[in-house]
Amino acid sequence: MTDAGAPAPGRRRLASLRPPREEDFSPRLRSPAVAARVGVALGVCFGLAFLTGLVSHYSQLPDPPVPVPTSPSWGYRVTQGLHVATGIAAIPLLLVKLWTVLPRLFQAMPRGVGPLAVATAERVSVALLVASAIFMLVTGLMNSTQWYPWAFSFRSTHYAVAWVAVGAIVLHVAVKLPVIRTALGADLEDTSQDRVPKTSPTRGVDQEGLSRRGLLTATWTAAGLAVLATAGATVPWLRRVSVLGVRSGDGPQGVPINRTASAAEVDPAAVGEDYRLEVVHGEQSVTLSRADLEAMEQRTEALPIACVEGWSAQGTWSGVRVRDLLDLVGAPAGAAVVVDSLQQRGAFSSTRLPGNFADDPRTLLALGLSGEPLSLDHGYPARIIAPNRPGVLQTKWVHRLEVQA
Incomplete structure (x- = not known):
C-alpha cells in the first residue's frame, strides 16, 4: 500500500527518465587525449583515401588535360589498393572516434543569441562531417x-x-586545433582537459578496467586486422589470411572476372566465326578476323589488371600491339582511339584510349592469357590490356578501333 499523496512507483520511474547529459559519461576513456589520437589516425586514412581517390577519378576521365602516365605499369594497382585499404582501416577508427566524442552530442546549448548561433553552426558542421564520412x-x-x-x-x-x-x-x-594541439602535446593519461563527471567531483575516477592505452591498442589492432582481412585482394601473399577479400585471385586463366559475358549481354553469335575487328582512321579502314589477328606479329606482356573495387591480379597477356593495328590505317603518332565493345549492357561499352597509351608498346589488343586463348568472360575474341589503367577501361569484346582525328 502507498501513501495517498505519493506517486505510484511506475510514475516515479517515468518521471526519472530523461535524455542523457554530457556529465553523465565518464571521461576516463572518452577524453580529448584519446579522441585527438584516434582523430589523427582517422585523418591520415581519410587524407590518403581522398588523394588516391582523386587519382582514380582522374584516371577514368576520357580526355584528361594532362595525360595519365603509362608507367609504372603497376601504378594504378598500388594507388587503388591503398585507397580501399585506408577506407577499410577508417571504419573501426571512425567508430571509436564517434564513441569517444559521444558525450558532446548531449552538451547543453549555451544561452544568448551569439553563443547559440556559434554552437549551432558548429553542430551543423559536425553533423555534416559525420554524415559524409559515414x-x-x-x-x-x-x-x-x-x-x-x-x-x-x-x-x-x-x-x-x-x-x-x-x-x-x-x-x-581548424576550429578544434587548440584542443588537439594541447591533447597531443600532453601525456595520454593527462586529465587536465577532461570533463568532470556528475558521479564524482574528482577526475581520474573509475580506474579499473580498460585503460586509455589499452583502448588505443585495441583500436590500432582492429584497424590493422580489418586491412589484413581484406588486403589479399591486392597483395597476393596475403590471400591466405584475407578471409574477407572480395577477390581471392582465382578465376579462369588465373585472373578474376568482374563482369561476365552474360552480365554484359554479349551476343554469342557476335563472337563466333563471323567476328570481325574494324580499324578506322578517316576514310581508311581495315577489317580483320580473329585468324587475321593471330597471323600478325604476337607480343607478350606481363601486366596487372586493377579494378576500382580495389582488387588486382597479374597476368601474362599475348596479342597484337595496338600501335601495329593503327599503322595499318596510317594513324599518326599520339592519336587517341575510341574502343567499342560488343557488350550491350554497362557504362563502359565505349572507351577512349589516349594517344600515349595507344603508342605504348606494352598496350595490346590481347588474344590470349596465360598461354591460352582468352576465355569468353575475359573478353574473347579480343580485349584491350594497357599498363597503369583502371580495369573498367580495359575494354573486353572489342570489335572496333576508331582513330580520333
Missing part, C-alpha cells in the same frame, strides 16, 4: 563488394561527397 565508408565498402542498392551514380556521387567530407574535416580541425 556515407563515404558505407558506399565505398558496398562498391568493393559490387553491391549497389541505390539508383544514383556511385562514381560521381562518391567523388562529390568526398569533397564535402574533406572540407568538413579541414573546418573541424
